[in-house]
Amino acid sequence: MQNRSGNIDFIKAVAIIFVIGIHSTASALYDYTFASRSWGIAVFYRSIVAPAVPLFFMCSGALLFNKSKVIKIEDIFKKYIVRMITALFFWASIYESMYIIYRRVQTGVFELEAIKNAIKNIIYFNHNYQLYYIYIMVLFYIFTPIVKIFINNAKQSEIKYFLTVWVALGIVLPTFIGLDAQGKFNNLTQYIAMHLGYASIGYGVLGYYINTNIRKTKHYFIVLFIGFIISFGATYFLCLLKNDINIVFWGGMSIGVMLMAYGFFGFVVSTDLKIYSSKIVENISKASFCIFLVHDIFLKILFYKNINIVNYPDIINVPIFILIVFIPSYIIYEILKRIKYINKYLI
Template sequence: MARTSYISILRIVAIFLVILIHSSSGYLNSNEFESFDWSYANWLNSFSRFAVPLFVVISGALLLQKDESTGQFYRKRLLKIVPPFLFWSIVYLFYYFVRYIDFDYIGFPQVINIVLIRLKSGTNAHLWYLYMILGLYLAVPFIRKIVGNCSKRELEIFLGLWFAALFFTNKWFNSYLPNFDLTFFSGYAGYLVLGHYLRIYPIPMVKLSSFTFFLICCLITASGTYYLSGSRGEFDPTLYNYLSPNIALSAGFLFVFVQGLKLPEQLNAFWEFIDIHSFGIYLCHILLLNYIHPLLPLSTLWKIPAATVLTLLASALLTYLLRKVPYGKYISG
């Protein structure tokens, strides 16, 4: 098995599931918790919500072992992130104004205000990921120095404290817990360290065991979300939080499961194509999904997966074409 072939598989799984989340989440806005559409969307989301954390785990597995200066890392990584970030922020801002704003009813000050509001955390909702990953990348050179000087046992202690911090920072749990300040151990940086740890110290679990634990975590997410939403009388996404313990465990167990599979040394051409265009797919998929999803004359059962697959293919093709135009490779992702 190639050294990082499982990383490519995980990246493909993650990008597919991100699109699946966005294809199905709209059905959760209904309060009809017993309906097929809501239940179906809840189950799909519960088995997909770990996708974004999985991207961060992958980044940790790939980046924290490298030996390069802080300046080298910033030049290399930020040049890959910042131009696509700026380009797609502008694209989605333009898309928002064209699709949702009637300029006959708003003036220039309102336009500026909308721009500033949307730039605060992303001109489209999914672009929050770039704000988060930029912050993590700024920290990577320093996290490298920490983990590089940690023994296996010390990494395990850090991950244990990080996992505990997930409870203390989760609104469902923290009202029952003392106000210990575990800020240093909280946040997405823990996913980086988790990826680094699992890459260096693979856990020799039986494949069936890791997959079973993964399924249990997803079942907890689905059933818990159903219970919380029913109790509250409206959709409650507490267990969908990317920094909730159930989601962290789902991402970790799936990583361990795929890492333990016997995989070919090289992906076939199609899956390799999806893999190398995955970042661009993430950036552009919402633009295409917003048009593909409404056009499909299918029941919900088939509409969500069909929209997901078609959006994945269309986004990969768009990213490929963008990379073919002059300077397109710098902005496509």
């Protein structure tokens, strides 16, 4: 059996907590009085957790693109993509069923129109919002054999060149487009900006590169700090400038978030802390995909019960909500992993 990487496990464990943090703070930005102290604290928390999904892409790249890992094209479809597609439609059905039941509670009857809409949503890929990650991972897996051919044969300078082009077209340009609200440069940018799904592969290559070219921890810490300052500071002041919520600098393909992901990933792989190899970190890492899939069930339950994050003290409300959602999500994993085919295909 292949030895697990404690560093990668720790990054994945933190990333899934960050994912819950992103979705927990979503309503707070609009429910708090704009530019108030509590709103500013919510922006602070949201900025911390911003690199969640890029970190997952980087972990996938560090593991899949490793030269020592042999992956055949048939393995991609039999082992990875089948699992992703099966999980996608199963959990999409669960979320649609939740909405039908919710409407049943509201109206007292099962609405035929709600059932029809649910079926259409499943067929037309109008799935629950966080399931977009599966779409991208399918694309990520499809390109994995191609990327591995490149990495296995490329010089370090060529990999750096790829990353430079990726940063320019997949990070800097999308950030610029987000700031170009009036679309003045649309005739140019629409043709050369790298789409989110394909740009995620760049994060995978970055994860591989950092993992095989480790620099001093201080370097990563500085980059992480700069990234956070951009993510938090630019978001805060851009919102004040426009007098509205603007999350350009929280996008997974934005400059600040990329720097935070780079810095945090590098910080972890360049250090050797005991916590990385702890059993709890390994368990959370193993549970991360399942938690990603199911955590919004509990966020929806809280919403249906009118339990709102703004009802808690602003300093501790985000950690409280993360804990409230994380615990039952992890329990669900512990239950489902014991069922053979569910563990293999659905989580």
